[in-house]
Amino acid sequence: MSLNNISSNKIFGGWNKQYTHTSTSLNCEMRFAIYLPPQIAQGKKVPVLYWLSGLTCTDENFMHKAGAQRIAAELGMAIVAPDTSPRGEGIADDEGYDFGQGAGFYVNATQAPWNRHYHMYDYVVNELPELIETHFPVTQQRAISGHSMGGHGALTIALKNSKNFSSVSAFSPIVNPINCPWGQKAFTGYLGKDKETWQEYDATVLMQKSGAKLPMLVDQGSEDNFLVEQLKPEALVEAAKTVNYPLEIRMQPGFDHSYFFIASFIEDHLRFHAKYFI
Ligand SMILES: N[C@@H](CCC(=O)N[C@@H](CS)C(=O)NCC(=O)O)C(=O)O
Numbered sequence: 100m101s102l103n104n105i106s107s108n109k110i111f112g113g114w115n116k117q118y119t120h121t122s123t124s125l126n127c128e129m130r131f132a133i134y135l136p137p138q139i140a141q142g143k144k145v146p147v148l149y150w151l152s153g154l155t156c157t158d159e160n161f162m163h164k165a166g167a168q169r170i171a172a173e174l175g176m177a178i179v180a181p182d183t184s185p186r187g188e189g190i191a192d193d194e195g196y197d198f199g200q201g202a203g204f205y206v207n208a209t210q211a212p213w214n215r216h217y218h219m220y221d222y223v224v225n226e227l228p229e230l231i232e233t234h235f236p237v238t239q240q241r242a243i244s245g246h247s248m249g250g251h252g253a254l255t256i257a258l259k260n261s262k263n264f265s266s267v268s269a270f271s272p273i274v275n276p277i278n279c280p281w282g283q284k285a286f287t288g289y290l291g292k293d294k295e296t297w298q299e300y301d302a303t304v305l306m307q308k309s310g311a312k313l314p315m316l317v318d319q320g321s322e323d324n325f326l327v328e329q330l331k332p333e334a335l336v337e338a339a340k341t342v343n344y345p346l347e348i349r350m351q352p353g354f355d356h357s358y359f360f361i362a363s364f365i366e367d368h369l370r371f372h373a374k375y376f377i
Pocket residue numbers: 152153154155156160164196246247248356357358
């Protein structure tokens with residue numbers, strides 16, 4: 100498992116870096132970004148927040164636009180941002196922005212041709228943390244967060260692997276993909292027509308099955324264009340009520356779906372996760 104460093108920028112006393120590597124779960128070369136806070140220069144190991152981005156994003160959108168590094172430097176927290184799908188020539192793709200490259204949906208595809216490379220679930224749950232913990236001075240304390248498709252990824256991965264994370268949060272997550280056009284298109288393509296298999300990747304379904312109750316924070320902008328048709332946060336609120344899940348969900352008036360929204364509240368999310376890194 101060797102890593103190839105392709106960029107390195109000093110920021111708030113720490114370093115923002117990008118690496119490429121050959122992924123065994125995705126069967127192709129992948130790129131990820133990592134923020135290493137200043138504390139590692141003093142020989143300290145730091146906890147890690149995994150960030151999963153949304154449709155059309157790469158490892159760069161969050162690192163360039165969210166402005167998370169200043170608070171991560173203060174809190175002594177690394178941030179890891181993977182790409183949102185396998186990528187490259189010879190890898191199956193689709194013309195839509197919401198399926199194929201840039202839209203891996205954090206599932207393990209079972210349907211051809213997607214099942215050759217589209218295993219983002221395995222990548223984020225197993226391969227990436229193993230890689231990070233082998234190559235960087237980090238502890239095994241992990242949190243996970245994400246936006247939109249990445250919010251769906253963060254919630255479902257945390258609900259299915261609650262022992263691996265101390266907390267989870269999301270911005271504008273797709274909470275009920277089996278009941279919205281983005282999710283239905285992606286799951287039909289990646290998982291096939293049998294809707295039973297879709298349930299494994301739906302946060303509202305998983306929340307009602309998950310025994311463990313990981314701390315969960317969700318922020319949603321009230322002026323988000325995708326709110327009614329795609330995001331449906333009320334489905335998560337209902338699921339939380341059913342099982343008495345300690346969900347903290349905040350409707351933020353006036354905010355849209357963009358990184359301007361994320362930049363406005365990322366500090367709260369980092370401080371939320373830091374509370375549980377003990
Ligand atoms: N391109 C799509 C929207 C895609 C979109 O909003 N992507 C979000 C995640 S779901 C994003 O983070 N885009 C990249 C960015 O803002 O940097 C459209 O025009 O409808």
